[in-house]
Amino acid sequence: MNDKNEELEGLRREIRSITTDIILRVQKRMELSKQIGKIKAQMNMNVMDEKVEQDVRNSILESSKEVGMDPDFCGRLLNILLIESVRVQKNQQQFKDVAHRQTHMNIFTMAKQIEASGKNIIHMEIGEPDYPAPQNVKRVLSESYDLRHYHYTETTGIKELRQAIANKVGNHVAADQVMITVGARFAVFSAIVSLLKAGDELISIEPAWPAYKECVNFIGSKNKVIETTLEENWRPNITQFEEIISANTKMIVLNYPNNPTGKILDDNTLNKIIQFAKDHDLYILSDEVYSDYAFNGFKSILEYNYDKGIMISSFSKGYAMTGFRVGYAIAKDDIIAQMAKIQATALTSVAEPMQYSALAALEESTAENVKRIKKRLDIVSDKLRKMSISFTVPDGAMYVYPKLKSGVDDITIVDRLLNLGVAVAPGSAFGDSYKQYIRISACQPENNLEKGLNLLNTTI
Amino acid sequence: MNDKNEELEGLRREIRSITTDIILRVQKRMELSKQIGKIKAQMNMNVMDEKVEQDVRNSILESSKEVGMDPDFCGRLLNILLIESVRVQKNQQQFKDVAHRQTHMNIFTMAKQIEASGKNIIHMEIGEPDYPAPQNVKRVLSESYDLRHYHYTETTGIKELRQAIANKVGNHVAADQVMITVGARFAVFSAIVSLLKAGDELISIEPAWPAYKECVNFIGSKNKVIETTLEENWRPNITQFEEIISANTKMIVLNYPNNPTGKILDDNTLNKIIQFAKDHDLYILSDEVYSDYAFNGFKSILEYNYDKGIMISSFSKGYAMTGFRVGYAIAKDDIIAQMAKIQATALTSVAEPMQYSALAALEESTAENVKRIKKRLDIVSDKLRKMSISFTVPDGAMYVYPKLKSGVDDITIVDRLLNLGVAVAPGSAFGDSYKQYIRISACQPENNLEKGLNLLNTTI
Numbered sequence: 021m022n023d024k025n026e027e028l029e030g031l032r033r034e035i036r037s038i039t040t041d042i043i044l045r046v047q048k049r050m051e052l053s054k055q056i057g058k059i060k061a062q063m064n065m066n067v068m069d070e071k072v073e074q075d076v077r078n079s080i081l082e083s084s085k086e087v088g089m090d091p092d093f094c095g096r097l098l099n100i101l102l103i104e105s106v107r108v109q110k111n112q113q114q115f116k117d118v119a120h121r122q123t124h125m126n127i128f129t130m131a132k133q134i135e136a137s138g139k140n141i142i143h144m145e146i147g148e149p150d151y152p153a154p155q156n157v158k159r160v161l162s163e164s165y166d167l168r169h170y171h172y173t174e175t176t177g178i179k180e181l182r183q184a185i186a187n188k189v190g191n192h193v194a195a196d197q198v199m200i201t202v203g204a205r206f207a208v209f210s211a212i213v214s215l216l217k218a219g220d221e222l223i224s225i226e227p228a229w230p231a232y233k234e235c236v237n238f239i240g241s242k243n244k245v246i247e248t249t250l251e252e253n254w255r256p257n258i259t260q261f262e263e264i265i266s267a268n269t270k271m272i273v274l275n276y277p278n279n280p281t282g283k284i285l286d287d288n289t290l291n292k293i294i295q296f297a298k299d300h301d302l303y304i305l306s307d308e309v310y311s312d313y314a315f316n317g318f319k320s321i322l323e324y325n326y327d328k329g330i331m332i333s334s335f336s337k338g339y340a341m342t343g344f345r346v347g348y349a350i351a352k353d354d355i356i357a358q359m360a361k362i363q364a365t366a367l368t369s370v371a372e373p374m375q376y377s378a379l380a381a382l383e384e385s386t387a388e389n390v391k392r393i394k395k396r397l398d399i400v401s402d403k404l405r406k407m408s409i410s411f412t413v414p415d416g417a418m419y420v421y422p423k424l425k426s427g428v429d430d431i432t433i434v435d436r437l438l439n440l441g442v443a444v445a446p447g448s449a450f451g452d453s454y455k456q457y458i459r460i461s462a463c464q465p466e467n468n469l470e471k472g473l474n475l476l477n478t479t480i
Numbered sequence: 481m482n483d484k485n486e487e488l489e490g491l492r493r494e495i496r497s498i499t500t501d502i503i504l505r506v507q508k509r510m511e512l513s514k515q516i517g518k519i520k521a522q523m524n525m526n527v528m529d530e531k532v533e534q535d536v537r538n539s540i541l542e543s544s545k546e547v548g549m550d551p552d553f554c555g556r557l558l559n560i561l562l563i564e565s566v567r568v569q570k571n572q573q574q575f576k577d578v579a580h581r582q583t584h585m586n587i588f589t590m591a592k593q594i595e596a597s598g599k600n601i602i603h604m605e606i607g608e609p610d611y612p613a614p615q616n617v618k619r620v621l622s623e624s625y626d627l628r629h630y631h632y633t634e635t636t637g638i639k640e641l642r643q644a645i646a647n648k649v650g651n652h653v654a655a656d657q658v659m660i661t662v663g664a665r666f667a668v669f670s671a672i673v674s675l676l677k678a679g680d681e682l683i684s685i686e687p688a689w690p691a692y693k694e695c696v697n698f699i700g701s702k703n704k705v706i707e708t709t710l711e712e713n714w715r716p717n718i719t720q721f722e723e724i725i726s727a728n729t730k731m732i733v734l735n736y737p738n739n740p741t742g743k744i745l746d747d748n749t750l751n752k753i754i755q756f757a758k759d760h761d762l763y764i765l766s767d768e769v770y771s772d773y774a775f776n777g778f779k780s781i782l783e784y785n786y787d788k789g790i791m792i793s794s795f796s797k798g799y800a801m802t803g804f805r806v807g808y809a810i811a812k813d814d815i816i817a818q819m820a821k822i823q824a825t826a827l828t829s830v831a832e833p834m835q836y837s838a839l840a841a842l843e844e845s846t847a848e849n850v851k852r853i854k855k856r857l858d859i860v861s862d863k864l865r866k867m868s869i870s871f872t873v874p875d876g877a878m879y880v881y882p883k884l885k886s887g888v889d890d891i892t893i894v895d896r897l898l899n900l901g902v903a904v905a906p907g908s909a910f911g912d913s914y915k916q917y918i919r920i921s922a923c924q925p926e927n928n929l930e931k932g933l934n935l936l937n938t939t940i
Binding site for chain 1: 484487488491492494495496498499500501502503504505506507508509510512513515516519520522523532536539540543544547548549550553554557558561564585589606608612613617618621622624625626628629630631632633634662663665666669678691694695698700801802803804805806822824825826827828829830831832833834
């Protein structure tokens with residue numbers, strides 16, 4: 021026993037000395053980073069260089085595989101080194117982060133403050149329907165007190181609602197594959213933070229709703245971006261996926277009908293992406309919150325019956341129930357179990373009266389809402405066409421994402437419009453490369469939209 | 481320019497080679513871990529050794545400070561090395577984790593399943609009041625549809641509710657220091673995950689509500705436990721804090737009136753803990769969800785006006801509104817801002833009809849509820865006394881935490897009772913050292929409590 025103890029002590033000494041060694045080398049690595057940062061500053065180069073970073077990553081992962089290290093662990097280690105490198109280099113350059121990015125939520129807050137001072141604002145910045153929630157919901161809200169529907173529920177939600185959603189979506193989904201969440205946001209959050217680890221990577225297609233990136237940053241994972249363009253009709257190319265994937269890539273996020281562009285992917289492209297995910301064993305997080313507002317053929321991830329597919333939707337948009345905060349995720353049982361663990365830890369369960377309200381909403385049709393939004397989007401499209409502004413006609417969702425005439429950036433336009441009493445979202449909220457765009461939301465009556473667009477016409 | 485390019489290339493070559501070097505050393509480190517794991521297995525030692533790990537951490541952090549590395553980054557790096565070490569060693573040992581711990585929520589789920597098969601269950605396992613939410617809430621629920629109170633709100637909640645809570649708690653709290661959350665759970669979650677990082681440590685006092693540990697594990701921080709005993713009247717000793725603190729300790733969690741013991745700390749002990757936190761610049765997370773049910777003198781963290789104090793409460797217990805999922809946190813603006821960022825990322829805002837319901841509840845008194853629970857706890861206490869079972873008479877909250885006669889463990893008793901139609905929570909749900917205890921919840925009518933205790937009497 022004493023021998024063993026001595027052996028243990030010896031190994032521990034060795035492990036301490038090698039740990040110190042590692043730390044010293046990491047320190048040396050940081051110094052090299054600093055020098056690189058200085059030179060880049062002198063050369064006016066950007067700190068981030070995806071291509072170089074990818075090369076470093078690949079060569080290191082190669083050699084770590086040769087010595088038989090767990091690639092998962094190695095990727096995580098490498099990523100915290102690389103992230104720290106960028107931080108150090110940025111400090112060296114006195115790099116000013118592109119001034120705090122403006123999002124549609126910031127603009128909404130600013131617009132609310134202006135309203136509080138007595139001025140009227142036309143709200144074309146936020147994706148919150150101006151029409152009411154379904155009538156049935158009123159009855160349910162009134163009844164829920166006497167029915168005492170205000171207790172803890174199962175973590176994944178009341179069975180009736182999960183079953184009703186399973187019935188609605190079809191595709192052989194069972195109630196146990198449905199989890200009710202606090203809005204689609206918590207579905208996205210719980211999927212990303214339970215399925216990814218620090219150092220893992222997620223591929224998102226920009227322009228994109230900023231929430232994905234926020235969740236990825238929160239968990240210390242890496243957001244890898246595929247950029248799409250108006251000129252290519254917002255269609256990603258499968259070669260972009262091939263170029264960007266690494267051993268650490270774990271998930272692709274899809275969001276169609278798309279916020280902000282209104283794009284729906286053609287079947288051919290979607291098939292290729294799903295096949296790519298299967299080939300590389302990637303999760304697909306398919307955010308389908310705008311699927312009620314799909315005017316052209318839309319195919320859900322559920323139709324692929326992919327084991328690592330997660331479908332996310334919500335009552336916020338189709339049923340105009342944003343403030344009820346009810347969304348849901350549909351996936352295989354093991355994925356739901358992992359997401360449920362996060363929901364149990366973070367918030368126990370979704371408010372029961374809100375779950376019953378959602379159940380009542382399902383009895384009603386969203387057809388009127390869809391017709392209304394479609395008509396408004398047509399009006400916006402017509403108007404933009406007359407203004408000779410480039411955009412793609414939305415296939416769905418509640419937005420138009422026009423490209424401003426060159427020479428004017430989105431923040432300038434957004435500010436000018438706010439002063440005139442119109443709130444729109446800056447294009448760059450959805451990706452750094454979209455400073456020439458704004459997002460117009462059709463969640464306002466037609467005459468307001470026309471007024472807003474007339475004012476836009478005077479400012480560009 | 482060419483010179484610069486060459487220099488850049490040279491530095492990049494160097495950084496690649498040093499990175500490979502780091503990876504190789506990490507690989508070597510893993511091999512040492514494996515060997516240690518093997519020896520520990522032969523010696524029948526546990527893989528986790530808090531003391532050794534702490535020593536490694538301290539010595540490494542010391543040397544990294546000397547070379548001027550960012551201690552935060554270093555702590556994270558170290559942490560992923562240490563976590564991987566434990567994983568590697570466990571694999572080596574074929575280590576079986578202590579069987580899944582039973583919590584009050586598991587028992588609740590099992591009890592529900594038994595009920596579904598047609599049997600009656602007396603629910604003394606869960607902290608969910610059986611009496612109704614305040615009457616005012618009914619009116620508000622009915623009105624919220626027509627008033628269209630179902631939209632996104634500010635991330636921190638509607639101003640009226642934040643102001644009403646600020647007024648209620650006094651102590652010069654402003655509305656902007658209040659954040660409305662999805663139950664106290666999300667207040668706890670957002671505080672822990674926004675204020676702690678991987679590698680940081682939190683001190684909790686056991687027996688304790690398991691949620692704190694769950695949040696700590698989720699973020700990769702470390703839960704350090706101070707154990708209290710029935711014999712010492714559940715009072716922690718300040719020397720226990722002094723023994724356990726390290727350079728990585730960032731937060732202390734307090735929960736008084738306590739779940740599960742019903743204990744309220746005496747002023748003297750509380751003063752010492754707050755002073756200890758101030759001396760070591762620690763956050764104090766004070767979970768005060770049972771403060772309505774405080775029968776003996778209770779002092780809120782707010783009375784200390786401590787910059788790093790976070791008070792958490794909820795409408796679930798005092799107002800019997802568990803299923804509305806409305807809680808709140810009160811802290812200095814910068815802390816609230818950090819917590820709000822998590823809430824915005826994870827779920828946007830709390831459901832608006834639920835916030836207005838909470839506002840209506842505040843107009844009413846909790847006095848009747850408090851009287852009811854006090855009377856029930858007295859009944860349970862009398863009965864336990866007659867059964868010659870040891871326990872401390874609760875100063876508050878809704879529970880009694882008796883110590884079973886030796887020779888019988890909690891899981892056995894819980895199973896036996898479930899078969900007889902009574903659900904109670906196992907003591908070990910609140911800490912590994914409490915297998916001799918059960919938690920009895922007073923959220924049942926008096927006659928049910930008496931029935932349940934009679935059945936308990938037959939099983940021990």
